[in-house]
Amino acid sequence: MxxxxxxxxxxxxxxxxxxxxxxxxxxxxxxxxxxxxxxxxxxxxxxxxxxxxxxxxxxxxxxxxxxxxxxxxxxxxxxxxxxxxxxxxxxxxxxxxxxxxxxxxxxxxxxxxxxxxxxxxxxxxxxxxxxxxxxxxxxxxxxxxxxxxxxxxxxxxxxxxxxxNRHTAPLLQAPEPAVFNDDESLDHQPNSAERSTPEKNAVDSNSHRTIQIKTYPHVPEVPQFTSCDNFNVLVHLKAPISISGQNLNINQANLPQISQTPRAPVDLVTVLDISGSMAGTKLALLKRAMGFVIQNLGPNDRMSVIAFSSTARRIFPLRRMTDAGRQQALQAVNSLVANGGTNIAEGLRKGAKVMEDRREKNPVASIILLSDGQDTYTVSGPVGNQNQPNYQLLLPLSIHSTDSAGFKIPVHAFGFGTDHDASSMHSISEISGGTFSFIETEAVIQDAFAQCIGGLLSVVVKELQVVIECVHPSLHLGSLKAGSYSNRVMEDGRMGFIDVGDLYADEERDFLVSVNVPAESSSKETSLFKVRLVYSDPLTKENVTLESDEVRIKRPELAGQEVVSVEVDRHRNRFQAAEAMAQARTAAEQGDLAGAVSTLECCRRVLSETVSAKSRDRLCVALDAELKEMQERMASRHVYEASGRAYILSGLSSHSWQRATARGDSTDGSSLVQSYQTPSMAEMLTRSQATLLGSPSAQRLARPVWSFASQPKPR
The missing domain is CATH 3.30.40.10 (Zinc/RING finger domain, C3HC4 (zinc finger))
Structure with missing residues (x-):
C-alpha cells in the first residue's frame, strides 16, 4: 500500500x-x-x-x-x-x-x-x-x-x-450561413391530452383575459363657475391575470415551464459577451444562468445564442426547446470560451439578423443582451455638439429605424460589473423598447435573467394602444405623461394616443392625462373624456377593442372641502422623482456631483410634503429610499463611475417603462429592486433562488420580493 x-x-x-x-x-x-x-x-x-x-x-x-x-x-x-x-x-x-x-x-x-x-x-x-x-x-x-x-x-x-489567431478561433470553427432562415418549424401536433387541457383552460380563463380600466380624477368635484387649466386624471390599466399555480413547489425547479396553463410562445435570442474580461467565474456563472433560462423554456419556445468578443458568431440557431433542443443548447453554451475584445454592435447585428431572417415567427419575440465591457469597435466619438457618443450606431436599423415596416424587437440589456458602459446599454434598451438592468455582483446574474424571462413567458397583450378621446365640446387635452412610451396629441387637442406595446400577465400601467376643465353655468356634472384600448391577444390572435365609461366630475355651486386622490398624487410623485433622477444624472455627467445630490435632496423634501407621503403611502416611502440610495452613489466621482451611473440608469429604465429591472443594493449586493414586479416574475425569481439554494455552491439566502402593485414594504 x-x-x-x-x-x-x-x-x-x-x-x-x-x-x-x-x-x-x-x-x-x-x-x-x-x-x-x-x-x-x-x-x-x-x-x-x-x-x-x-x-x-x-x-x-x-x-x-x-x-x-x-x-x-x-x-x-x-x-x-x-x-x-x-x-x-x-x-x-x-x-x-x-x-x-x-x-x-x-x-x-x-x-x-x-x-x-x-x-x-x-x-x-x-x-x-x-x-x-x-x-x-x-x-x-x-x-x-x-x-x-x-x-x-x-x-x-x-x-x-x-x-x-487565439482571439477569434473559438468563433470561427465552422462557416455560418449567409441567411439565418434555418429556424426550426413551429409545427407542433399535440396529442389528445395536450390538446384538451389548453382548450379547456382557454375557455375557462376567457373571462380573465380582459384588461381592466380605471380612472381617477385629481379631485372628485370642481365648482361650477371655476375653470382649471391643468386638471390631472390618472388612467390605470391592469393586464389580464396569470392563472399559473401560485403555490408552485419551489423544489420542482427542474420543470420545463413555469406554468402549466396556455401562454404565448416566445422567440428569444441571447447575445452574450465572451470577451477576455468575462473569463473565469463570470463566464461560469453566465453559463449557469443560461442553463436556468434554457431549462425553463417550453417546447414551443425557440431560442438562439449569439456569442461576441472581437467578432460575433451564432453558436446555436433558432431551435425549439424540446428535450433534444435543450440538450443541444446547453452543450453549445457550455462550449463558450472567453477571449478577445468587445464588439457589441456586431453581436446585436447578428441577433437582429436571426430575428429578421426567420421563416416563421412566434407571437412574442425579444433579445437579451449581456456585456461587462465597452464597445471598442463601433462607438468612436461624440455626435455633433453632444458630449455623448452616438450609441444608436450600436443598433441595427431594423431595431431603431422607423422605416423598417414596424419591425421592432425589444432588447433587454444587462450591464454586468463596474466596467460596463451603462450609458450605451441604457441607450440600446431605451431605443428598442426594452429595459436596462444593472448586475452589480456576479451572484445575481441568474436572478436577473429569471426575473426577465418570468415576464417574457407571460405576455398576454400585444400591440396595445391607448386612445384618449374628449367628450365635452370645450375640453382639450394638455399633455400625456407616459414615461418612455411614444405618445402624441392631435393638433386640435381632442384626441391623444399612447403606444404601449406588450404587457405581461398582471402588469399595470399608469398614465397622467392633463386636461382643461371649463366653467359651467348650470350643469351638475361634466364629462371629460373616455378611454379606448386596442390590442391583440397573442394566444387567440384576436384583435380586441375595449372602451371605458366616461370620466366625470361633479360641479357643485359652492366649493367644498378638497379631497385629493391618493392614487393620482402617488403617481405624480413617481413622475416627479423620475424627472429628478434624469436631472441629477445630467448634472453628474457634467461633473457637478454636488448639484446632482442637491437635486435629489430637493425632490425628497417636496415628496415628503405631499398627501400620499403624509399618509405613509408605500410607493412614496420606496421612492424616498431610492433617491437616498442614488445620493449615496454620488458621494464621489469614483463611486459614481463604478456604480452610481448604472444604478440611476436602471432606475430610470424601470420607472419610464413601469417594468421591473435588476439593480444593485448598497445594503445587500445580491438583492434585486423589485419595482413593478409581476407575480410571474416573482415566481420565476423564487424558482431561481430555490435552485441556487439547492446547490452545494450556494452562498446566500433568498430574499423576499415585493411589488409596488401589492404595496411594497419600505427598504
Whole structure:
C-alpha cells in the first residue's frame, strides 16, 4: 500500500490527474450517466457517495489535496469534496476541476484554463474503455478497481499553428450561413391530452383575459363657475391575470415551464459577451444562468445564442426547446470560451439578423443582451455638439429605424460589473423598447435573467394602444405623461394616443392625462373624456377593442372641502422623482456631483410634503429610499463611475417603462429592486433562488420580493 501511495503522491506532484473510483451507485449503464446538458443544468448537484471510497479505507490525503477538496469547480460551481466519487483534474496551472466537467469543456475545443486563461499543453479526455487509444496515457497511480467507465486520460496537444489567431478561433470553427432562415418549424401536433387541457383552460380563463380600466380624477368635484387649466386624471390599466399555480413547489425547479396553463410562445435570442474580461467565474456563472433560462423554456419556445468578443458568431440557431433542443443548447453554451475584445454592435447585428431572417415567427419575440465591457469597435466619438457618443450606431436599423415596416424587437440589456458602459446599454434598451438592468455582483446574474424571462413567458397583450378621446365640446387635452412610451396629441387637442406595446400577465400601467376643465353655468356634472384600448391577444390572435365609461366630475355651486386622490398624487410623485433622477444624472455627467445630490435632496423634501407621503403611502416611502440610495452613489466621482451611473440608469429604465429591472443594493449586493414586479416574475425569481439554494455552491439566502402593485414594504 505504501508504494502505491507514493505513486499517487508523485502523480499529484506532477500536476496530473488522480482517478477517484466511483461508488456502487455510480456503476450505471452509459445511457443513465449525466450528459453535458445535465452537468450544465442549474439543478445539477453531485451525488453523495453511499459506499466506502478508498479515502475511507485507510488512505489519508495530503494537506494540499485536502485544501483542494474544499474548492469550487469553476465549471459546475459545485464543491469538490474528497471521496464524493468524482474524479478531480488538476491542470498544469494548478487549478482543479471535476474531471467530467472539464472533459466536457475540452471536448468542445476549449484548451484554455477557465480560471487563469493559461493555455494547456495537456488536456483530459474521457475514455469509454480501459485501453486508451494509441498515443494517449491514462494516469491511474493507485491500484483501485478498473471497471469504471469514467477514466482519467491525458492527451498532449500538438503545437499551435503559427498563424492561429487565439482571439477569434473559438468563433470561427465552422462557416455560418449567409441567411439565418434555418429556424426550426413551429409545427407542433399535440396529442389528445395536450390538446384538451389548453382548450379547456382557454375557455375557462376567457373571462380573465380582459384588461381592466380605471380612472381617477385629481379631485372628485370642481365648482361650477371655476375653470382649471391643468386638471390631472390618472388612467390605470391592469393586464389580464396569470392563472399559473401560485403555490408552485419551489423544489420542482427542474420543470420545463413555469406554468402549466396556455401562454404565448416566445422567440428569444441571447447575445452574450465572451470577451477576455468575462473569463473565469463570470463566464461560469453566465453559463449557469443560461442553463436556468434554457431549462425553463417550453417546447414551443425557440431560442438562439449569439456569442461576441472581437467578432460575433451564432453558436446555436433558432431551435425549439424540446428535450433534444435543450440538450443541444446547453452543450453549445457550455462550449463558450472567453477571449478577445468587445464588439457589441456586431453581436446585436447578428441577433437582429436571426430575428429578421426567420421563416416563421412566434407571437412574442425579444433579445437579451449581456456585456461587462465597452464597445471598442463601433462607438468612436461624440455626435455633433453632444458630449455623448452616438450609441444608436450600436443598433441595427431594423431595431431603431422607423422605416423598417414596424419591425421592432425589444432588447433587454444587462450591464454586468463596474466596467460596463451603462450609458450605451441604457441607450440600446431605451431605443428598442426594452429595459436596462444593472448586475452589480456576479451572484445575481441568474436572478436577473429569471426575473426577465418570468415576464417574457407571460405576455398576454400585444400591440396595445391607448386612445384618449374628449367628450365635452370645450375640453382639450394638455399633455400625456407616459414615461418612455411614444405618445402624441392631435393638433386640435381632442384626441391623444399612447403606444404601449406588450404587457405581461398582471402588469399595470399608469398614465397622467392633463386636461382643461371649463366653467359651467348650470350643469351638475361634466364629462371629460373616455378611454379606448386596442390590442391583440397573442394566444387567440384576436384583435380586441375595449372602451371605458366616461370620466366625470361633479360641479357643485359652492366649493367644498378638497379631497385629493391618493392614487393620482402617488403617481405624480413617481413622475416627479423620475424627472429628478434624469436631472441629477445630467448634472453628474457634467461633473457637478454636488448639484446632482442637491437635486435629489430637493425632490425628497417636496415628496415628503405631499398627501400620499403624509399618509405613509408605500410607493412614496420606496421612492424616498431610492433617491437616498442614488445620493449615496454620488458621494464621489469614483463611486459614481463604478456604480452610481448604472444604478440611476436602471432606475430610470424601470420607472419610464413601469417594468421591473435588476439593480444593485448598497445594503445587500445580491438583492434585486423589485419595482413593478409581476407575480410571474416573482415566481420565476423564487424558482431561481430555490435552485441556487439547492446547490452545494450556494452562498446566500433568498430574499423576499415585493411589488409596488401589492404595496411594497419600505427598504
Amino acid at each position: 505504501a508504494s502505491k501511495w507514493r505513486k499517487a503522491k508523485i502523480a499529484l506532484g506532477l500536476n496530473l490527474c488522480v482517478y477517484v473510483p466511483g461508488t456502487v451507485d455510480d456503476e450505471s449503464p452509459p445511457s443513465e450517466r449525466l450528459s453535458d446538458a445535465a452537468l450544465l443544468s442549474p439543478s445539477y448537484t453531485p451525488a453523495a457517495p453511499t459506499t466506502p471510497t478508498p479515502s475511507s479505507r485507510g488512505l489519508r490525503l495530503s494537506k494540499s489535496m485536502s485544501r483542494s477538496s474544499k474548492k469550487i469547480c469553476s465549471i459546475c460551481l459545485a464543491t469538490m469534496k474528497r471521496g464524493d466519487g468524482h474524479a478531480i483534474f488538476t491542470a498544469e496551472c494548478s487549478h482543479s476541476f471535476h474531471f467530467h466537467c472539464i472533459a466536457s469543456n475540452v471536448k468542445h475545443g476549449n484548451q484554455i484554463c477557465p480560471v487563469c486563461r493559461a493555455k494547456w499543453k495537456e488536456i483530459p479526455l474521457q475514455g469509454p474503455s480501459l485501453d486508451p487509444p494509441l498515443g494517449r496515457a491514462r494516469i491511474n497511480p493507485v491500484d483501485w478497481p478498473q471497471n469504471n467507465a469514467m477514466m482519467t486520460v491525458i492527451r498532449r496537444l500538438p503545437p499551435p499553428c503559427p498563424n492561429a
